[in-house]
Amino acid sequence: MAAIDTDLEDLDPEDSVxxxxxxxxxxxxxxxxxxxxxxxxxxxxxxxxxRYSVSRSTAREALAVLAASGLIxxxxxxxxxxxxxxxxxxxxxxxxxxxxxxxxxxxxxQAGARPDFSAESTLVDAVPDVSERLALSPGAQVMRTTYVYxxxxxxxxxxxxxxxxxxxxxxxVAVPESxxxxxxGVIARMDSIGVHIDAVxxxxxxxxxxxxxxxxxxxxxxxxxxxxxxxxxxASRPIEIADIVIPGDRYSLVYAxxxxxxxxxxxxxxxx
Amino acid sequence: MAAIDTDLEDLDPEDSVxxxxxxxxxxxxxxxxxxxxxxxxxxxxxxxxxRYSVSRSTAREALAVLAASGLIxxxxxxxxxxxxxxxxxxxxxxxxxxxxxxxxxxxxxQAGARPDFSAESTLVDAVPDVSERLALSPGAQVMRTTYVYxxxxxxxxxxxxxxxxxxxxxxxVAVPESxxxxxxGVIARMDSIGVHIDAVxxxxxxxxxxxxxxxxxxxxxxxxxxxxxxxxxxASRPIEIADIVIPGDRYSLVYAxxxxxxxxxxxxxxxx
DNA sequence: TAGTGGTCTAGACCACAAT
DNA sequence: TTGTGGTCTAGACCACTAC
Numbered sequence: 409m410a411a412i413d414t415d416l417e418d419l420d421p422e423d424s425v426x427x428x429x430x431x432x433x434x435x436x437x438x439x440x441x442x443x444x445x446x447x448x449x450x451x452x453x454x455x456x457x458x459r460y461s462v463s464r465s466t467a468r469e470a471l472a473v474l475a476a477s478g479l480i481x482x483x484x485x486x487x488x489x490x491x492x493x494x495x496x497x498x499x500x501x502x503x504x505x506x507x508x509x510x511x512x513x514x515x516x517x518q519a520g521a522r523p524d525f526s527a528e529s530t531l532v533d534a535v536p537d538v539s540e541r542l543a544l545s546p547g548a549q550v551m552r553t554t555y556v557y558x559x560x561x562x563x564x565x566x567x568x569x570x571x572x573x574x575x576x577x578x579x580x581v582a583v584p585e586s587x588x589x590x591x592x593g594v595i596a597r598m599d600s601i602g603v604h605i606d607a608v609x610x611x612x613x614x615x616x617x618x619x620x621x622x623x624x625x626x627x628x629x630x631x632x633x634x635x636x637x638x639x640x641x642x643a644s645r646p647i648e649i650a651d652i653v654i655p656g657d658r659y660s661l662v663y664a665x666x667x668x669x670x671x672x673x674x675x676x677x678x679x680x
Numbered sequence: 681m682a683a684i685d686t687d688l689e690d691l692d693p694e695d696s697v698x699x700x701x702x703x704x705x706x707x708x709x710x711x712x713x714x715x716x717x718x719x720x721x722x723x724x725x726x727x728x729x730x731r732y733s734v735s736r737s738t739a740r741e742a743l744a745v746l747a748a749s750g751l752i753x754x755x756x757x758x759x760x761x762x763x764x765x766x767x768x769x770x771x772x773x774x775x776x777x778x779x780x781x782x783x784x785x786x787x788x789x790q791a792g793a794r795p796d797f798s799a800e801s802t803l804v805d806a807v808p809d810v811s812e813r814l815a816l817s818p819g820a821q822v823m824r825t826t827y828v829y830x831x832x833x834x835x836x837x838x839x840x841x842x843x844x845x846x847x848x849x850x851x852x853v854a855v856p857e858s859x860x861x862x863x864x865g866v867i868a869r870m871d872s873i874g875v876h877i878d879a880v881x882x883x884x885x886x887x888x889x890x891x892x893x894x895x896x897x898x899x900x901x902x903x904x905x906x907x908x909x910x911x912x913x914x915a916s917r918p919i920e921i922a923d924i925v926i927p928g929d930r931y932s933l934v935y936a937x938x939x940x941x942x943x944x945x946x947x948x949x950x951x952x
Numbered sequence: 953t954a955g956t957g958g959t960c961t962a963g964a965c966c967a968c969a970a971t
Numbered sequence: 972t973t974g975t976g977g978t979c980t981a982g983a984c985c986a987c988t989a990c
Binding site: 465476477478495497595604605606607608609610611612613614615616630632634656657660661662663664665666667669 | 769885
């Protein structure tokens with residue numbers, strides 16, 4: 409327990425910067441300098457109180473500053489640790505008609521982890537938000553599927569999709585992740601029953617996680633999540649909507665487009 | 681000053697939810713119910729201490745929960761206010777070759793505000809990050825342009841773009857926002873000098889604002905920003921990069937794609 | 953059992969804004 | 972002058988983890 413403080417520079421008593429920020433800066437400097445590596449235990453509240461002769465709250469707020477920027481993770485009752493800075497990249501499934509391997513698995517494998525996911529489907533009455541986004545009458549039946557995506561067994565993405573039951577009921581693809589086209593993607597599944605998706609939209613927001621999301625995704629306090637609302641459409645009619653929750657400190661989202669030649673007026677123009 | 685507390689429900693002493701969250705929930709409920717409207721003063725630390733018989737810290741943390749979710753804004757030494765919940769939508773310029781009006785202006789006008797922006801261009805030596813992303817030799821000359829976008833005079837987006845000087849030097853479009861194609865967009869500008877952009881990529885991250893960004897964009901404490909790295913390419917060569925900073929609580933980002941017909945193998949597939 | 957972070961109390965001083 | 976939020980101190984009890 410002795411050496412844990414010796415890596416931290418002294419504070420500057422002349423500086424008008426608040427103590428919590430000075431302390432946060434000293435810890436961040438130790439991390440940037442490599443004196444603390446990802447996974448290492450960071451001096452927690454008690455060590456910081458002792459090292460800098462500050463109160464509990466001040467040490468706590470210094471750690472909160474670092475946690476908010478994703479530099480450290482506080483694990484309740486265990487300790488505080490330097491967070492891995494690796495960011496995964498989420499690149500949506502290429503929007504072609506091909507049946508394709510899931511992009512999630514590719515991303516995770518590239519990062520050297522083992523991907524898996526589970527999905528659970530239920531037929532439910534649409535809540536108002538869902539029926540509105542799917543342009544259904546209130547309370548219409550929808551197939552709701554909740555996904556948990558994992559890397560090395562740890563949940564790293566959550567998703568909930570809804571499809572109008574009227575479209576798929578009685579077909580082999582009524583339950584998204586079972587049957588012959590499990591894992592093939594919405595476009596291929598819908599193609600198989602004659603519904604031809606022609607447009608995709610994703611709307612990206614950012615917000616703090618709900619307590620349940622924070623617990624499942626192990627999102628540290630102060631870190632936000634991406635909330636992606638995806639919509640597949642066929643002939644301007646919504647076919648599938650999905651709400652995807654992604655930790656903001658571990659992912660970046662990549663969107664790529666081609667720009668058509670001058671003589672080619674149509675294709676990559678975004679649908680309305 | 682009497683009526684300010686009467687709009688808040690009592691706490692539930694049986695509930696195991698922490699006090700700060702219960703209090704935050706009561707205030708949020710008052711906002712959702714319309715008992716507090718955007719711009720209204722929210723009960724601050726002292727009123728909450730009195731209303732719920734809690735300590736300063738607990739009242740403070742309750743407000744911090746609400747501030748992080750963008751529901752309220754704390755203005756130092758003035759008070760705490762309900763934040764406007766209007767979210768603007770950022771939808772990137774349609775990726776066609778047409779010379780188009782700026783999407784930013786359209787978005788802001790739709791929200792009923794008056795858009796404007798300023799831009800400043802300088803020829804500089806590329807810093808390492810920029811030369812790497814533009815695939816230039818270290819220290820090569822680049823045209824750097826910094827943009828501030830405003831709605832009703834208030835900055836709401838920041839951007840910095842870089843273009844290799846070697847591409848545009850001596851042409852009429854060397855300075856992005858002046859000359860005949862000012863405001864027409866990168867694709868049209870580059871087309872005019874025979875550089876035909878064929879791919880666009882945006883990488884979206886989220887992080888806390890830097891102190892300078894927080895001050896300029898008036899981002900409340902605890903709210904994060906989108907950091908978008910955009911890249912235009914021609915024949916796989918980077919032509920322009922831009923770093924765009926967008927307040928996370930006021931914007932959502934929309935990405936839309938068309939899905940080609942089955943017989944049409946090429947177009948909307950994302951470039952690598 | 954010792955140490956951790958989560959929550960909470962009860963104070964304090966400050967600079968600044970509004971009045 | 973009054974009230975605000977920002978910062979800080981000095982305690983406390985808790986549930987849980989790691990050993």
